[in-house]
Amino acid sequence: MKLPVYAKVDLTTGRWERFEISQEYFKKYIGGKCLAARLLLDLTEPGLGPLDERAVIIVNTGPLNGTGAPSSSRFNLSFKNVLTGGIASSNCGGQFGVMLKRAGFDGLIITGRAAEPSVLEALDGEIRIRPAPELWGLDAEKTQERFPEWYGKLVIGPAGENGLLYASAISGERVAGRCGSGAVLGSKKLKALVAYGSKRPEIYDREAFDRFILKWIRFIKRHPMTGQSLPRYGSAGLVNKANATNALPTKNFQRGHFDEADAVSGETLTETRLIRNSGCVSCPIRCERRVPVDGRELKGPEYETLGFFGPNIEAADMDTVLRMNWLCDIYGVDTISFASSLAFAMELKERGMADFGLEFGRTDKLEDILLKVVNREGIYSDIADGTKRMAAKYGGEDFAINSKGLELASYEPRRSVGMGLGYAVANRGGCHLNGGYLALLESVGVLSMDALTPKGKAQFTAFMQDALEAVSSAGCCLFSAQTFVPGVFFKLGPNSPVTKLVGKVMPHMGPMVALLLNITPAIAFNSLLLLPHAEALRRATGLRMFTGQFLDLGERSYNLERLYNLREGLTAKDDSLPKRLTRDLQDPSDSRTRVPLEKMLPVYYNVRGWDAAGRPTRRKLRRLGMEEASK
């Protein structure tokens, strides 16, 4: 079994050293965000600011990255979250991860601050830091053009240089969007990281691995979600679905439905703009949209971007969304946090609390304002700090739509209360994926688990979080896990009595799901239908990896990140949502249309094996084999 090799780089001194991950760590934490969380706990001192010179950012891969496994080019960035002060993990589908591995490194542990704008080169087993002041000020597209086409690249745009708290990092046209990775790299004066090499990742049992991968790819292609829907509509297809269940955030989450949403829907995008679909390296799903922007073929928007530059600011202009999506990407700005901050600014204006020249329904000034925010001009610098800090200055905490400081994704949780729980407890802040993505079961998928009941939501949230953590740590895209909803439901459709019955039964399955999470050692089998990633990992690494161990990996990851948050001063009080979502009814005639967090949180802590203050108990940590991680 080959152990992962990282490079530990100090930008202040310009020195680097090889850093081999121990067998114990590899077995327990595998790679990606799980291993990165453990390393952050080990290698950083508590209380350090995210932009401090000694802060650490880890860019790493999982064992499946670059192996040819489906959707396995996703790499991870973990660091102290610039918006929340807790942990951040951000996932990206560009070529950088695969090339980093080919260069002979499974990850980079970066600290220090370069004296001038620099480039980190990982080329054929060697690391070099070289000054590159000429790149500073360039956008992400132009920066990447300065390097050979065949290199894997990870760069920041002007937003990262100027310290936008939600600045992103970009690899090709793919983005590590959330939590401010661009700001961390910018603070280190690291404008670009490039990687190239010719090493092939080692596979424990190549023949068996390849055989399994072929089977898995066939399965993905045959599944209605990953074989038809995602390639045809991308995530953009969710706009109309969320709108139809009142779960589409509208006017800064004042409502969940927008009459004109179809103008910015996935169907409209496919019917009127789509040139072709495309995807990350080695992905059979290919959910990426290729669309025309300014006469060029570029990457199209995801669901979140359509929702936030559309209904959430009461606008319905597809061309504006396409352009803003592109501009945010090249300047290195997270579309979710930025557009959500715009919606908050619009509501502040509507209530006469602040005036940034922004109004609901108007899109004519957005480009201009984006530039001002990126350059931190005057009051626009406040928008660069996100909704939590804006609310601290101007008021409006009750409708500043973030959790822990990270802006929520585009699912209105008052019509998907399990998603509300997920947003509140997610380690990186208001993220749907880190929150377990229950919206898929409650309001935007083919199944419709009662979206308004708190029943069963804590258990399903914990289960889904663990599964998604593990998929990500393995090095795969979370969309590859969407095959766990059996294809038969898509064939039957959402209105069939069978599908409806399953939706009705699901809230009552909470105790069963909790039991499942407690008997993971007994789940000693793998199945294509559940989490095929476990079998691929087993064959790639030679580790004993069955579905039960795979879920344990996810649980370890979730608890490690929680431990990091607790160490940095976050508490159960931070597992919260703005009052608009927990107190105000979305539909005044229906008392269930709010997020009953107070009912779900204690059950969730209990299911997780945490105490009443949301701290992992000693018993839980012992079971996960990481008691020492809490010290």
Added chain:
Amino acid sequence: MSVEVTYRGALPELMGVSSERLEAGTVSEVMAHIRKTYPRAAYREAKRMLIVVNGESIQLRQGYKTALSEGDRLSFLPICGGG
């Protein structure tokens, strides 16, 4: 009741129309119309889709029994995913 029905996803290709005006009192009657008028494959596909009346899923109303009023707008939309 005269209602406006829009077909999205794979339906226009299977049916040869992308929208039409119909007389129907419930969603079931619209389904019956599709079964009678269009190829079997179109009906099968329609059954798998998300059906929306005036922007709201019939799952939030009475399913196929959802009553329709004069001028209602019905859409058949594909089920999507992602996140």
